[in-house]
Amino acid sequence: MTSMKILGLAAAAVLTASQAFAGATVDEIKSRDVVRCGVSTGLAGFSVADSQGNWTGLDADFCRVVAAAMLGDASKVEFVPLSAQQRFTALQSGEVDLLSRNTTWTLTRDTTLGLDFTNVTFYDGQGFMVPADLGVSSAMELDGAAVCVQTGTTTEKNLTDFFRATGMEFKPVVFEALEESKTAFFEGRCDAYTTDASGLASIRATDAPNPEDYVILPEIISKEPLGPAVRNDDSEWFDIVRWSVFATLQAEELGINSGNIDDMMNSEDPNVQRVTGAAAGMGEALGLDEAWAYNIVSQVGNYGEIFEANVGADTPLGFQRGINALWKDGGLMYAPPLR
Template sequence: MLKKLTSTTAAAALSLSMVAGGVQAGDTVDAVMDQGYVQCGVNTSLPGFASSASGSWEGLDVDVCRAVAAAMFGDSEAVQYTPLTAAQRFTALQSGEIDVLSRVTTWTLTRDTSLGLNFAGVNYYDGQGFLVRKDLGVTSATQLDGAAVCVEPGTTTELNLADYFRANDMEFEPVVIENTTEVTSAFFSGRCDVYTTDRGGLASARMVSAENPDDYVVLPEVISKEPLGPVVRHGDDEWLDIVKWSLVAMIEAEEYGITSENVDDMLDSTNPGIQRFLGVTPGMGEALGLEEDWAYNIIKQVGNYGEAYDRNVTEKLGLDRGLNALWTDGGLMYAYPVR
């Protein structure tokens, strides 16, 4: 229950920690090493991306946290999760309550600059859509004039929604509820005609929270670009590097065709690129300030990006790769060279 109120608390905590010395930029790596685990901010409940319904945390966003832990400690379980609402997440990161935020967060200019954050990359390319009941008879978002729209506060979604209705000269009644579970239950109870968030989130709500998924339909319009990725504090370059390259390693592994199954065999590969990547030829780990088997540990324990996607998004939400396919398959996932 208290979770809903903690954005205020987090804000107060931020003010307090700012006051009492706060987090010094630059020493997150040391602090994480000392505490022995990664404190990772994730969604309260968004099956496919972050959910603890099965007893342990799983999801595409959770896998980013696990990859960072695997790279740092050789143990993908060395993660403590902090479930956060959209409105709480940045204060939690700014105040040092978490080390990395992996919570379907859209990369935007203001967040990258005036919010004092840095994005470490993109782990899911998404776009905002609308979910409605089928029996409403709506087939296009342009027919939504006058609708009551459920939306989470403090998101780009909330802003895009206002922009979209403004641009199309339509009215709407926002129903703004902070907790994901509460806002979806308000939608399914009929408080709103429309639920809007990123299409990945809509699929999650429809497949997992709806009593009968076939009663609902996602409208065809995609009204925004939502590159979602892990975020760290500004001014902490070593830590940014580790998070960034942990994510890249998952994509790189898929490009090389290395999976959690065959990674041990791949250690014998004669490909110099793979040898460098897996630490057979040393150098990459040292450059990051990590052990040489950092990428091996990520692949062995978490899997490559494709495995993580299939396990979480395809199986749970029934979404195909789309924009998130490798660039070689016509998608946008493109690993920077590990060398």
């Protein structure tokens, strides 16, 4: 047999194996009629449940975005709260269909855990929070500090890197549960608390007995691009999640929002028509209804609406868009062409 033929057979075998899996998650979600979405156990602004079990937050909304695209109904989400330590096993074992849980996209997670990151929904970076009466104004003054940190996170690793790189000493005080780590910090068992800057703002605004008593230090010691992840065995599902997120960005870029999308149905602009579904083809390409993006924007909103409602200037977190602005406004948020 020529080497060409052998190669050809090997390629065919690979194709058959991947075809067997293509769409398996999609089929399962369709028959179950609900998307199982892994979220944090409770981080205001990102994913937090109220006493009725209603989840809110940017990560929770991206679960809804995917359900709207896939099932035509943003409410068809089963939220599964997961600690940092539990999250990847829950995805690998099929307990959840996707993670939308302040999870950082890194090389080793992408390559060794059998998962793929689809997008970045929030560009973040790691920082430190200290009690104001510690009298520290820079992370460079933390030599010898006891630092509260959650295990199973990039946070834990960056913390070690930062202190090694700066030649300072520290004592990690490690917790699996977010709740315990916060309690320990607010009870004064650590000099500093470290996590993603978004998490620090959330914890300071919603968990501190008095937010004014705590200071977030200016240094950002890492890159934490946060976004959804799926198992790497179903490219159809991967595409649906990825393009659902992109649709929220494309809608914002075109000025389409939950309030005006019905009027936008009459637009003559082909770019707008591909989002509203007035021009067919995008839904079919994804194996979805042509109203997939219409359902996302009308039921959940465009990216800007999701950002402002959960973490924006008028929320307790009070974030400016910053690097999370659209590319045309000087930020990093960019969707490839929806065409």
